[in-house]
Amino acid sequence: MILQVTPSPSTALPARSLTGAADYCAYPVASMESEDLHLPDQLPPGVIL
Template identity: 65%
Template sequence: LSDYEQDWDYFSRRIRAGIVNWNKPITGASGAAPFGGVGDSGNHRPSAYYAADYCAYPVASIEADKVRLPEQLLPGLVLASPQS
């Protein structure tokens, strides 16, 4: 989480990850999110006809230039008050 775009640019160009978001969550399953892959979440072994597609190091990102709380929190989440 950061309001500084230069931090996001630096990080996103250097990280080896299939999903890297800037100030946005990826909640639930998304068809745009990479699956499998060549990193620690994958196993480097083709498993299906289209495995070459998801092992080709795709990257998906969701960005927001400001940190914002969602309009409605998910059930069970409670925000703690900042301590003075």
């Protein structure tokens, strides 16, 4: 899951409009998140667990 959230009262990413002050009142936070921690089907090259 990929989320883009802003730490502001509204978590909706506003579409660009004719006003842009919202841009400098919050910073973007991008996340890759999963409730589960699990091994992938295939390990990356060079990793032996």
